[in-house]
Amino acid sequence: MQDHVTPRRVVILGGGFAGLFAARALRRSPVAVTVVDRRAHHLFQPLLYQCASGILSEGQIAQPLRTVLRRHHNVSCLLAEATDVDVEARLVHARRPDGGAVELPYDDLIVGVGMRQSYFGHDEFAAHAPGMKTLNDALDIRRRIYQAFEMAETAADARERQQWLTFALVGGGPTGVELAGQIREIAGHTLDREFRTIDSAHARVLLFEGADEVLGAFGRPLAHRAARTLRSLGVELHLGTKVTDVDAHGLTVQDQDGATTRFEARTVLWTAGVEAPPIAAALARATGATQDRAGRIVVEPDLTVPGHPEIRITGDVMSLNKLPGLAEVAMQSGAYAGRVVRHAVEGRTKQPKPFRYWDLGSAAYISRGRAVVKAGPLHLSGAIGWLVWLFIHLAFLTGFRSRLGAVLSWSVAFATSSRRERAFTLSDAGADAGRGEGAPAGPAPVQKAPPPPP
Template sequence: MTFPIVKTTRENLPHVVILGGGFGGLYAARYLRKAGVRVTMVDRHNHHLFQPLLYQVATATLSPSDIAAPLRAILGRNQVQVLLAEVTGVDTANKRVLLADGELAYDFLIVATGATHSYFGNDAWSRHSMGLKTVEDALEIRRRVLLAFEQAEREPDPERRRALLTFAIIGAGPTGVELAGALAEISRNSLSGDFQNIDPRDARVILIEGMDRVLPTYPENLSGDARRVLEKLGVEIRTGTRVTNIDATGVDMGPEHLSARTVLWAAGVEASPVARSLGVELDRAGRVPVTPELTVPGHPDIFVVGDLALVKQDDGSTVPGLAPAAMQEGKHAVLNLRRQLAGQPMQPFHYWDRGSYAVIGRGHAVGVAFRRVQQSGFIAWLAWLFIHLTFLIGFRSKLAVLLNWAYSYLTFGRSARIITGPAPLLEARAPARLPGEAQGVASPVVAEPPVVRDAATPAIVPY
């Protein structure tokens, strides 16, 4: 008796759909190579973004192409189909991904859609402040910062000029600290001598934090060291200060109003809204409490990794929202997926903590290295530099970033000081709040988000 020979084609292989081309999704796609499955990655951007260096695009040190690479170019050899689409939800009952313009069937799903800005219920503040999560965010921040100096050069009114040269950063986690240090260096060094009517060194960089110290997730001695370096750079630090409103004229901190035309938001993030469609109860930051195997409870065919996942460790703590954690989770999700295909039991995830670093200006950083060794100063900065270069995708990116860093370090120059967007001279001047003008109804205080991951997640790069 003979049996018909069934030829294996890509169409009848198990279909694995990956949502998101960040660190978790990218590493999952890479480790699915030779797994005997058909892989499709869906992302609303066509590129993988190295978020930890996004603040350097925002502060004109690097260009977007230095820290981003096309997904198709990265995954081409892995035979991954890449779809540019907007994910609106997941139909777990029918095993379909819902897109803005269609749907996509899956056998296994890896959700790695990351996080977005969180204004803690005060979404109206987003109209007057900028967060930092995408290339578009970074370019808009760079535009606003450089444009503030250009407008100040033409502003005859001293009060308006002072407001234009005031930069408020809300949130003193790693992203806020790194932005503050970079902006201070721009005004004190990079732009020195570029203007005739203003002195860029008169610019005020004000870092506002609701907790009692900067870098509150770091050891106290490193937090104190970071504060001393920031103050030496000229950054004004206000800890224990709660923001009650943000409008077109600046920031309210209780009864005090700070006139600032550029307000940057680095206080917190929340998980992608895709998580709401998975049919499980989320934590207060919108993350999915996954099983030890990184699957959605009741759905062994759905894995969640990266910032979207709430992963508990053996000691009860949660895995931090860092790039290396997302990489490890993406790899482990694939391990368990392959074990399912082989009919083997899945294995629990164990996070290997390699430490974390935050850079503070030129030649200085603080960090907790592997085995909890604390580092500070130039040595920590060199370690931070090496780690970032290691994680960058592609030789060209590593070389470009290294050359730009060398140029910036030796000359204090910023090689990407280009203003893009609408013609600056056609923009109307922002209104000024006159003495005695009503502030309106203050929004609730937002200094102590319960489980919100620091917005610096993209700005901390551990080993």
């Protein structure tokens, strides 16, 4: 009679691209996989700005993790946040939404927790300038954008009206550029002729960037084309600037000469900078790993933490060869980590090859029919870039229903300039717009996951 053998236990922290692709790589392996995430959904983060601007709904960019992984019979999901790792006992300590503690033993640990918004030591800015990393962030920004036009319509005087019609974005990377273009489209097309007192087309969109160009990672030619497109849309670019203060009525910036300027704007959005979540620091303390300036964990070429071959860091939170924080890097590194574990379980003793990232390019959508795409030596912009952008994002959207819904929503938005997802809610306290405060988030749902499969 054969003895029962406990399957190898693999814990994956994070249900983003890295965690999802790691779980998929282990689908047919004789292992017990537990995916731990503080949210119950997988989010297609590159399209968050389209949810924030009202083109796509939450369901089109977020799918329940349990739905995405339902055919992976060796995978279970746990709604919890990892707080610490005991590397000697090989235990992950996590906390459920209701405050309950969970301990997860592992034989292999794959970390793909991503990054969070950084305010460069000024966390007080967050109350007035939300970032955009989560679904809650996108819905908050959607409320702020559309509510601003409503408030301008009933403003007491011209100065207050102009404050509400001024939108300031901090950060000239893909998210900042995409949001800036979307707000100009909303002001100039979507809301055209909907108001009686204001002309929405007169809204100002200010984009602040510390470098000398937007989309610097795309190279100078595409950066210049993107800047030209933004200016043609009416976006005001303020390059070489540093934000020194943000409050409910605007922000103060400093230029390269040290001169400061005050800009009045009731809507300030923050898309500059990222930092690692607390679990990265906890893991670094436990393993002695090195972190870079943003808190990413420095890894070996096979993505392991030095001295701990059972722990692999993937996605945005890993630091390796200055790889960018792109969805494609997360997908490839997650799949690599899952394959290495699978090969070990299958008894392949050969040393795994170092992780190699295949650069499939970067893309940023600016406005209807205009995008920039960089793929190796290929540099595309305008309508051709937009078509390539469309294909890339359709290819990687999770689930057939998401793809079909996105196509329908894009068709309506691109053909008519209308946006179907413009609904927003106010807090029970009245969402005191005068103070510029966001609606408080409600308590997270409590969900108890089943134990790992045998």
